[in-house]
Amino acid sequence: MPIPINGLIAYILAMSIGNPDLKQKILAYDRAVPRYTSYPAAPLFQADFPISTVTSWIDDLPQGSKLSLYVHIPFCPKLCHYCGCFTHITSRYAPVEDYAHLIRREIASMGRRMQNRHIVTHLHFGGGSPTMLHEQDFRLIMDTFHEFFAFDDDAEIAVEVDPRHMNASLAQCYAESGVNRISLGVQDFDDKVMETVNRVQPFDVVYSAVQNLRSAGITKFNLDFIYGLPYQTVRSLTRSMDYALLLKPDRFALYGYAHVPWKKKNMRLIPEDSLPGNAARYDLFNTGAQVLEEAGFRPIGIDHFVKNVDDMAEAQDAGTLGRNFQGYTNVAPDALIGFGVSAISQYPQGFAQNTTASHDYQEAVLHSDAPPIAKGYSYQGQDLARKEIIERLMCDLHVNIRDVWTRHGHDLEHLEVCQTLLAPFVKDGLAILDQNGLLTVPREARQVVRIVASCFDEYLLPIDTEQRHSMAV
Ligand SMILES: C[S@@+](CC[C@H](N)C(=O)[O-])C[C@H]1O[C@@H](n2cnc3c(N)ncnc32)[C@H](O)[C@@H]1O
Ligand code: SF4
Known part of the structure; x- marks a missing residue:
C-alpha cells in the first residue's frame, strides 16, 4: 500500500512531537489494572448469587425506567488470536440457530416479568459476531424485542459487525429492522499484523461493508482499532488509520491490546517477541490519537474519538457521558439488561451475570422463567x-x-x-x-x-x- 500524504505528515509530526519526560513518568507507573467498564470489576462478582435478589431488583425498577439492552452472540467462524471476547468458533449454523431460539425465550421471559413498564433507549448486539446470525433469525429476535418491550422513537439500535460477513442483503435486513448504528471490527489494515493475528481483512472488504451499509441507509459508524498488536509500528498504524479515515466514520475506538494469555489460550499463538513493549505502545496510542485529532475527531474518555457534532461529544460537554460493559455511552440508562451467555446486567443495586456454560444456559432458559444468572454482586x-x-x-x-x-x-x-x-x-x-x-x-x-x-x-x-x-x- 502506498502511504497517503496525510499519514506521512502525521508520522513525521508524531516522531517530532512528544514529551519524553512525561512518557518516562507514565511508563514508570504502568501496571495491570481493570478496564473499569464496571466497579467493582467483574472478577469480584460472586458465584451462587441468589436469583431471587436479582428478580427483586427487576421488579423494583420504577415504572418508565430507561433500559439499555444487550444481546451477546458468542459465535465466530474463525478465531482472531488477539481476541479477548467470550466466543466459540463454529462453521456450522445449527448451534447459532438453536441459540437464537434460546435468546428469544430469554427476551420473552424478561419482557413478561417487566410487563412493558419501561422504555428501551438502547439495544446493542455484541459478541462474538452478531453477523453470524442469519437474516431470518435476526429479524425474529427483533420481532420478539418489539413484542415485549416499548422502544423510544430515538432508540439507538447498534450491531457489532465483522466486515468479512457483510453483504447488501444483510445490510438491508439491518436497516429494515431499525438498526441505526454500526461498529465495525477493523483493528488494523497492515498485512503482516493481520496475518499474525489470523485475521486477513483487506481494505476493500471493509470498504465494501461500509458501502453496503450506507446504501441501505445506515450512516452512523464506529471503527474499532487496536494498538499494541504484533509487529505494529507507528508507521504501519498511521498508514492504516489514514486508510480508515477514507471511510469517513463518525467515531473511532482505539483500544489497547489487552494481552492476557494466562486467561485466553488463543493469545499464546501470538509470538511474545512480536508484541510492542510498553514504550512502543505509548507511542502507538499517541500517534493514533494525533492522527485522529488532526482529522477533526475529539477525544472521549481514554480510547474513543468522535466528530464534534455527535451525541457523545454533547454528552461529554454536558458531563453526562457514561461507561458500561459496551464502553462509553451518551445516555446513562436506569438499568442495563444483558441477554445470552456471559451477558452482564446492571441494576441500581448491583450486577448480575448470566452463566457462561452453554448447557446451563439452555437448561435455565428452557425450564424456568427466572434469568439464567450464575454470578452477581450487591453494592455495599x-x-x-x-x-x-x-x-x-x-x-x-x-x-x-x-x-x-x-x-x-x-x-x-x-x-x-x-x-x-x-x-x-x-x-x-x-x-x-x-x-x-x-x-x-x-x-x-x-x-x-x-x-x-x-x-x-x-x-x-x-x-x-x-x-x-x-x-x-
Ligand atoms: C466482539 S468484537 C467486534 C465484532 C466482531 N467480532 C469483529 O471482530 O469484527 C469487539 C471488539 O473488541 C476488541 N477486542 C477484542 N479483543 C481485544 C483485546 N484482546 N484487546 C483489546 N481489544 C479487543 C476489537 O477491537 C473488536 O472489534
Ligand atoms: S475479534 Fe471478533 S471475530 Fe475475532 S474472534 Fe473475537 S469476536 Fe470473533
Whole structure:
C-alpha cells in the first residue's frame, strides 16, 4: 500500500512531537489494572448469587425506567488470536440457530416479568459476531424485542459487525429492522499484523461493508482499532488509520491490546517477541490519537474519538457521558439488561451475570422463567461513591472526589487512604488535586487514568492484579 500524504505528515509530526519526560513518568507507573467498564470489576462478582435478589431488583425498577439492552452472540467462524471476547468458533449454523431460539425465550421471559413498564433507549448486539446470525433469525429476535418491550422513537439500535460477513442483503435486513448504528471490527489494515493475528481483512472488504451499509441507509459508524498488536509500528498504524479515515466514520475506538494469555489460550499463538513493549505502545496510542485529532475527531474518555457534532461529544460537554460493559455511552440508562451467555446486567443495586456454560444456559432458559444468572454482586459499603469517582475519571478525566464522597454520606477520613495512593501521581504531575478536592488527570497523561482510578478501588489486591488484568498503557 502506498502511504497517503496525510499519514506521512502525521508520522513525521508524531516522531517530532512528544514529551519524553512525561512518557518516562507514565511508563514508570504502568501496571495491570481493570478496564473499569464496571466497579467493582467483574472478577469480584460472586458465584451462587441468589436469583431471587436479582428478580427483586427487576421488579423494583420504577415504572418508565430507561433500559439499555444487550444481546451477546458468542459465535465466530474463525478465531482472531488477539481476541479477548467470550466466543466459540463454529462453521456450522445449527448451534447459532438453536441459540437464537434460546435468546428469544430469554427476551420473552424478561419482557413478561417487566410487563412493558419501561422504555428501551438502547439495544446493542455484541459478541462474538452478531453477523453470524442469519437474516431470518435476526429479524425474529427483533420481532420478539418489539413484542415485549416499548422502544423510544430515538432508540439507538447498534450491531457489532465483522466486515468479512457483510453483504447488501444483510445490510438491508439491518436497516429494515431499525438498526441505526454500526461498529465495525477493523483493528488494523497492515498485512503482516493481520496475518499474525489470523485475521486477513483487506481494505476493500471493509470498504465494501461500509458501502453496503450506507446504501441501505445506515450512516452512523464506529471503527474499532487496536494498538499494541504484533509487529505494529507507528508507521504501519498511521498508514492504516489514514486508510480508515477514507471511510469517513463518525467515531473511532482505539483500544489497547489487552494481552492476557494466562486467561485466553488463543493469545499464546501470538509470538511474545512480536508484541510492542510498553514504550512502543505509548507511542502507538499517541500517534493514533494525533492522527485522529488532526482529522477533526475529539477525544472521549481514554480510547474513543468522535466528530464534534455527535451525541457523545454533547454528552461529554454536558458531563453526562457514561461507561458500561459496551464502553462509553451518551445516555446513562436506569438499568442495563444483558441477554445470552456471559451477558452482564446492571441494576441500581448491583450486577448480575448470566452463566457462561452453554448447557446451563439452555437448561435455565428452557425450564424456568427466572434469568439464567450464575454470578452477581450487591453494592455495599463505599462501593457507590468509589464507582462514581472511577466512572467520572474514566469519562471526564476529572471529578471532585470530596463532593462525591460527602454526597454519599461517607466520612472524609476514609478518603485519606486514596489520597495517599494518589500522592506520587500528583507529585509527578500526572494528576492534579486542588484544595477543594477537584482531581484532574491532564489529557496528555490519559494513559494513566486507569491507574489513577485504581487508587479508589477498594478491592484491588496487589498480589492478583498481574493475573487478572491487562496492563494500562
Ligand atoms: C466482539 S468484537 C467486534 C465484532 C466482531 N467480532 C469483529 O471482530 O469484527 C469487539 C471488539 O473488541 C476488541 N477486542 C477484542 N479483543 C481485544 C483485546 N484482546 N484487546 C483489546 N481489544 C479487543 C476489537 O477491537 C473488536 O472489534
Ligand atoms: S475479534 Fe471478533 S471475530 Fe475475532 S474472534 Fe473475537 S469476536 Fe470473533
